Amino acid sequence: EPEVTQTPSHQVTQMGQEVILRCVPISNHLYFYWYRQILGQKVEFLVSFYNNEISEKSEIFDDQFSVERPDGSNFTLKIRSTKLEDSAMYFCASGLRQGNGYTFGSGTRLTVV
Amino acid sequence: RKEVEQDPGPFNVPEGATVAFNCTYSNSASQSFFWYRQDCRKEPKLLMSVYSSGNEDGRFTAQLNRASQYISLLIRDSKLSDSATYLCVVSHYNTDKLIFGTGTRLQVFP
Numbered sequence: 151e152p153e154v155t156q157t158p159s160h161q162v163t164q165m166g167q168e169v170i171l172r173c174v175p176i177s178n179h180l181y182f183y184w185y186r187q188i189l190g191q192k193v194e195f196l197v198s199f200y201n202n203e204i205s206e207k208s209e210i211f212d213d214q215f216s217v218e219r220p221d222g223s224n225f226t227l228k229i230r231s232t233k234l235e236d237s238a239m240y241f242c243a244s245g246l247r248q249g250n251g252y253t254f255g256s257g258t259r260l261t262v263v
Numbered sequence: 264r265k266e267v268e269q270d271p272g273p274f275n276v277p278e279g280a281t282v283a284f285n286c287t288y289s290n291s292a293s294q295s296f297f298w299y300r301q302d303c304r305k306e307p308k309l310l311m312s313v314y315s316s317g318n319e320d321g322r323f324t325a326q327l328n329r330a331s332q333y334i335s336l337l338i339r340d341s342k343l344s345d346s347a348t349y350l351c352v353v354s355h356y357n358t359d360k361l362i363f364g365t366g367t368r369l370q371v372f373p
Contacts, residue, residue: 181359193307193350193363206360241306248359251297254306 152176154255156242162261163232171227171258173242182225183243183252184217186210193241199225232262264289267364269351275370280341284367286334286351293362296327298336299350301366307350310336341371 155174163169175182184196197207197217204217216228225244229236239259245252269286276282288296296313311318313325313334324337334351348366355362 183359183361185361192365193301193361195360195362198359206358208360239304245359251295251309251312252361254308256306 152253154242154244154253156240156255156258158258159256160259160261162263165234165262166231169229169232169260171229171240171242171260173225173227173255174223175225175242175244176246176253177223179244179246179253181245181248181252182217182219183245184227185241185243185254186238187241187257188238196227196240229260232260234262236260237262265364266290266362267351267353269349269364269367271365271367273368273370275372276341278341278343278371278373280371281337281339282341282369283338284336284349284351284369286336286364286367288332288334288351288353290353290355291332292355293332293353294356295354296325296334297352297361298323298325298334299352299363301348301350303348307352307363310349338369341369343371343373345369346371 157172182199187193197211198205214230239257241257242255243252298310299307300310301307313327317326322339326335350366351364
């Protein structure tokens, strides 16, 4: 079964540092997403990406965040200057069509110290 | 008020039992509905979409009541492997952002 692959599985970073979280979506999927889940809380939408541009973003996705699809296969989330409250599990997801439910990757656990 | 509300549980049931979860949503613009399953510290996995006419997939039955704005999931003949958190998820018309509930935890015991 096709998978969404995320690397690394766990990243520890110092406050103020930049991090890049990487994702390889399912190859024929057209819609790409980042979500996050703070420990013990619900899954929250960050951003959706289609046709090489952001289609929607949440209030959480401020100027510290950016996304990129640099080479047609990878999809990255960059956090420019991490804060303690950015510590969470970050999930990448991809989908073939809008509104059909998506496949999530296994996540990157980001710990900011 | 939360947009998607679920009873957090836990629901502790014996193997073989039937268990039902309910979920309410507050925004009438909600268009698509799903149940996801999440194991501890793992990613959400799509269990089933929920259609207005109701739908079944093996031991799982999902129902949607648009008038009352609630969604249900019924699990028959519970297995130990059904132990997980069940997430009620909606999305609105003309957007593909998924809005998650906080989940209902199910523990099936032998």
